[in-house]
Amino acid sequence: MSLYDFKGARILVAGDLMLDRYHFGTVSRISPEAPVPVVNVRKTTQTLGGSGNVANNIAHLGADAMVMGIWGADSDAEILKGMMDNINVGYDMVSTGAPTTTKLRVIGEKQQIVRLDFEEILNLTQSQASEVAAKAKEHIKQCGAVVISDYGKGFCTLNVCEEIIRLAEKQGIPVIVDPKGSDWRKYAGATTVTPNVKELAEAVGRHVPNEDEAVVLAAREIIDRVRLKYLVVTRSEKGITVVDGKDYMHFPTEAREVFDVSGAGDTVVASLALGLAKGFSLREAVMVANRAAGIVVGKIGTAPVLLSELNGVHDVKSKLMPLDKLQAELEKARLTGKKIVFTNGCFDILHKGHVTYLKKAAELGDILVLGLNSDDSIRRIKGPSRPINSENDRAEVLAALESIGYITIFDEDTPHDLIKAVAPDVLVKGADYKVEEVVGREFAKKTVLIDFVQGYSTTSVINAMKGDSK
Structure with missing residues (x-):
C-alpha cells in the first residue's frame, strides 16, 4: 500500500458546525420525583461535531481546513473556537442571534438515557447569505476542494449551496456534499454527494434495499435529476459503491470490527475530499475513504482517523x-x-x-x-x-x-x-x-x-x- 501524504492540501468545509457534549455516569436508582433513572455523572467530554468533525479529520490527516458556518455569541461558540485553535483549523463564521448548535447526550452505564438539543434553526438572511458568498469567494481561491456538510441546521440554504458550487466550479475544484433531507436541488452541479442507503432512499422517495442493483438504479436516478458527476454511496457492512451515468464500482468494507459508526460519514467526506484535492484518481480517492471508514468504525465515539493509522504506521x-x-x-x-x-x-x-x-x-x-x-x-x-x-x-x-x-x-x-x-x-x-x-x-x-x-x-x-x- 502506498503511504499517503496530504500535506499542502487545503479544504474549505462549509456547513453546520456543532458542539457534541457527553455526560457519562452510573445508574443505581430511579428518581423519587418521576419514573426516570438518576444518572450520577462521572465524566464530561466535548468534541467537534457536524462540519467540525469533518475539519477534525482533515487536520488529523495532516492537511489544512477552513470552516465556514454559523454560531451564536455564547460560551459554546468560545469552546468551539478553542477546539479548532488547538488543532490549527481555521474558521470564518457568521454570528447569529440563535444559540450555537449543541447536542448533549446523557449516558448511564451502557445506554444513552436522553439527548438534549440546544438549537434554533434559522435560515440565513439575505445580508448574511451575501456575507457568506463573499467569504467563500476568497477562501475557495486557496483551496483544492470544498466540502458542504449539511446537517439541516440552517446554514446550507439553496442560495448558499448554489453560490458555493458555482464558485468552486469556476475555480475548477471538486465539491463533495454530505447531504440532508429529500430535496437535493440545492446540490445541483456538485461533483459528488455521499449518502448512506437510508439517505439515498429519502432522496428518491422510495425504499432502497441495500443490494447492488437497487443502489445503482437509485443512484443513477439521482445523478440525472441533480446533475452530479457521480454518487458515492456508503453501505455500512457492504462497503462503498460509486456510481456514474455509465458505470459503477463496488468497494468492500475494510472494517475488521465495528464498534461505533458515529462520525463515519464525516470521515468518508474528509478523506475523499483530500484524495481529490491531491489529484488522486476517483478509484484511489474512494479507496482512501473506504480505508479511513474501516478504521473509524473500530473506534469508540466520534473520533478522527490519524494519518499514521491510514498508512498502517504505529504512532x-x-x-x-x-x-x-x-x-x-x-x-x-x-x-x-x-x-x-x-x-x-x-x-x-x-x-x-x-x-x-x-x-x-x-x-x-x-x-x-x-x-x-x-x-x-x-x-x-x-x-x-x-x-x-x-x-x-x-x-x-x-x-x-x-x-x-x-x-x-x-x-x-x-x-x-x-x-x-x-x-x-x-x-x-x-x-x-x-x-x-x-x-x-x-x-x-x-x-x-x-x-x-x-x-x-x-x-x-x-x-x-x-x-x-x-
Whole structure:
C-alpha cells in the first residue's frame, strides 16, 4: 500500500458546525420525583461535531481546513473556537442571534438515557447569505476542494449551496456534499454527494434495499435529476459503491470490527475530499475513504482517523495518553461492553519475554492498558544507571505492538493510584507475584498472573551486553 501524504492540501468545509457534549455516569436508582433513572455523572467530554468533525479529520490527516458556518455569541461558540485553535483549523463564521448548535447526550452505564438539543434553526438572511458568498469567494481561491456538510441546521440554504458550487466550479475544484433531507436541488452541479442507503432512499422517495442493483438504479436516478458527476454511496457492512451515468464500482468494507459508526460519514467526506484535492484518481480517492471508514468504525465515539493509522504506521501519539484523556476513552469503551485489561512495568529493553507477556495479557480482554513507569520512577526503584531508554523512547517502541491499546506514564513508585483511576476488569501481573501481593488488586474485578518466558529479562540482556553471563 502506498503511504499517503496530504500535506499542502487545503479544504474549505462549509456547513453546520456543532458542539457534541457527553455526560457519562452510573445508574443505581430511579428518581423519587418521576419514573426516570438518576444518572450520577462521572465524566464530561466535548468534541467537534457536524462540519467540525469533518475539519477534525482533515487536520488529523495532516492537511489544512477552513470552516465556514454559523454560531451564536455564547460560551459554546468560545469552546468551539478553542477546539479548532488547538488543532490549527481555521474558521470564518457568521454570528447569529440563535444559540450555537449543541447536542448533549446523557449516558448511564451502557445506554444513552436522553439527548438534549440546544438549537434554533434559522435560515440565513439575505445580508448574511451575501456575507457568506463573499467569504467563500476568497477562501475557495486557496483551496483544492470544498466540502458542504449539511446537517439541516440552517446554514446550507439553496442560495448558499448554489453560490458555493458555482464558485468552486469556476475555480475548477471538486465539491463533495454530505447531504440532508429529500430535496437535493440545492446540490445541483456538485461533483459528488455521499449518502448512506437510508439517505439515498429519502432522496428518491422510495425504499432502497441495500443490494447492488437497487443502489445503482437509485443512484443513477439521482445523478440525472441533480446533475452530479457521480454518487458515492456508503453501505455500512457492504462497503462503498460509486456510481456514474455509465458505470459503477463496488468497494468492500475494510472494517475488521465495528464498534461505533458515529462520525463515519464525516470521515468518508474528509478523506475523499483530500484524495481529490491531491489529484488522486476517483478509484484511489474512494479507496482512501473506504480505508479511513474501516478504521473509524473500530473506534469508540466520534473520533478522527490519524494519518499514521491510514498508512498502517504505529504512532505513539495515538496510544500514549495522559490519565484524564485515557479515562474518557475507557468510559466510552465500557459503554459498548468492552473489557479493560491493565498491566504495568518499566519495559526498559523490550525482549521476547515482554512481547509474549503483553500478548497473553491482551487476550484476556478487549483493550490492554499499559501503565509505564516514568524515568524518575525507575531511577528510584532500580538506581541511577536505569533506565537505559527514556520513557518517550520506550513508549514509542511499545506503541508498535498491536497487543497494546493505550499507554499512560505514571511517576509514582507503584501503580496503586493509576489502577484505582483505571478500574480495570482484569489486572495482570507476572507469576513471580502472589495474588495477595499485587498492588491495586482491590480496584480490579479480577487479577490474573501470567508466567514469564524462561531465560528472558532486562537484567540478563544488560549483563550480556556487558559480557557478564551471570
